[in-house]
Amino acid sequence: MNSPVYQTVIVGGGFTGLFTALHLAHGHYPRSVILIDKDERFCFKPLLYEYFDGEMDTFQVVPRFSELLKGSGVIFVQDTVQSIDLDQKAIKLTSGNSYNYSNLVLALGSVTGYHQVEGAKENAFPFWTQEDAIALERHLRDCLQRAVQTEDLEQRRKLLRVVVVGGGASGVEMAATLADFLPHWYTALGGNQNEIRVILLNHGKQILNGDINDPLSEIAERELKKRTVPIEILTEAKATAVRPNTIEYKRNQQIETLATHTTIWTAGTSTHPLIKDLAISKEHRDHSDRLLVTPTMQLLDFPEVFAGGDCTVVQDNLLPPTAQVAYQQGANIASNLKALALEKDLKPAKINIRGTLLKLGINDAAANLFNVFEVAGESAHLIRQAAYLTLLPTPIHDFKATSEWVDEKIFHQHLDPQDVGKKVVQAVELVGAGVLGILAARKLLKMLGDEE
Structure with missing residues (x-):
């Protein structure tokens, strides 16, 4: 099927792609817009842990593109891109x-x-998509069920030992989530939660080292030890092989082995194969094959092509591969596409790094706000929830998710029939803090020029 030439095609429905499409729709872009993604649903990756452990629902974390784009005029195509010909x-x-x-x-x-x-690709569980989250949950629940039924002590230890590879933000958040929820799941089956072990395997000397969350490393390490099952952190341990029931790692110049039925891989990312296959010279890529783009988010050799998010590097401006960067780049790309269509000047992207947010278990988090002050515990959890709720892709989705969250906090978590009065006060305080957090986050977004 050949489409009209005067149209904009967006390949990839992550934060950059979806927010570009939504901003184009809201900005009355004069050309047709097509968004192509292989999946039916958008994945709000920072909240994928809440989807995995059941804290948040499907529509909140992985809503359908058709729902998010309804009435926008953007055409959504669910398909996989086979090739991109920049010349043609x-x-x-x-x-x-x-x-x-x-x-x-x-x-x-x-x-x-x-x-x-x-063996890592074949035997370790990734945690990147809705499908990954579903597969991991099913596997872990099966392990717990088998563990509670076996009399073989060594077999039970393997089933109840989980190794998370990678001490960056993803690994820390995954380990913290597991250390709080696996005991809950296992106890419900009649098991002894003290038998569960969660091990975080980190290549470096310190977790979060070199990450945008580096300032939170001490807080994170302290909070990881406070989980329902304290997390064991193995530093300077480099994974060398992952097998179906073991993981090998090198530490102190020796190869060591951990017996486990569950290895979860959070040890970094690679450039998308389609990006690697583009006819772009090495001089216009970085050492990881990501694309160099101008401050206006255009390819150096193909100014009609814009790019943003994890697959790009802005010239002379190293930015972390985070959601807050990606969605701001999407807004800028949309603005420049509209300017281009109206024959106006393009503007460089101005990215505001507001700090970092790190999930550290049930109702626990750490936040580094504007590199000015740090917050930990339930207060940071509320700030994190409020901040991410303000980033949900559409106002309707934002309202629905927020109302669900508030309902959960009031009616399901805090109203204990035996202590109603006290719990109501706590709920009011909690929801009040959450609402204030949402309002404050919205105010900050408007001050920074990110909301239209």
């Missing part, structure tokens, strides 16, 4: 369909990086 301005899909474009937005993000570790 053509996108070919695995279905056999193809699209030509006048402008293209590359927003493919990144993929799980296994760094050539033997």
Whole structure:
């Protein structure tokens, strides 16, 4: 199927791609917009842990693109991109369909990086998509069920030992989530929660080292030890092989082995294969094959092509691969596409890094706000929830998710029939703090010029 030439095609429905599409729709962009993604649903990755452990629902974390784009005028195509021809301005899909474009937005993000570790791709669980979360939950529940039924002590230890590889933000958040929820799940089956072990395998000397969350490393390490099951952190331990029931790692120049039925891989990312295959010279890429773009988010050799998010590096401006960067880049790309269509000057992206937010278990988090002050515990949890709720892609989705969250906090978590008065006061205080957090986050967004 050949489409009209005067249209913008967005490849990838992550934060950059979706927010570009939504901003174009809200900004009355004069050209047609097509968004292509292989999945039916958008994945709000910072909240994928809450989806995994049941704290938040499907519509809150992985809503359908059709719902988010309803009434926007953006055409959503669920398909996989087979190839991108920058010279011919053509996108070919695995279905056999193809699209030509006048402008293209590359927003493919990144993929799980296994760094050539033997068996990692085949035997470790990634945690990147809704499907990953579902697969991991099913596997873990099966392990717990088998553990509670076996009399074999060694077999039970393997089933109840979980190893998380990677001490960056993803690994820390995953380990903290597991250390609070696995005991809850296992106790419900009649098991002894003290038998569960959660091990965080970190290549470096310190967790979060070199990460945007680096300032929170001491807080994070302290909070990880406070979980329902204290997390065991193995530093300077480099994974060398992942097998079906073991993981090997090198530490102090020796190879050691941990017997486990569950290895979770959070040890970095790689550039998307489609980005690697683009006819872009090495001089216009970084050492990881990501694309160099101008401050206006355009490719150096193809100014009609914009790119943002994890697959790009802005010239002379190193930015962390986070959601807050990606969605702000999406807003800028949309603004520049509209300016281009109206023959106006393009503007460089101005990215405001507001700090970092780190989930550290049930009702626990750490926050570094504007690199000015740090917050930990339930207060940080409320700030994190409020901040992410303000970033949900559409006002309707934002309202529905917020109302669900407030309902959960009031009616399901805090109203104890035996102590109603005290719990009502706590609920009012909690929800009040959450609402104030949401309002404050909205105010900050408006001050920074991110909301239209």
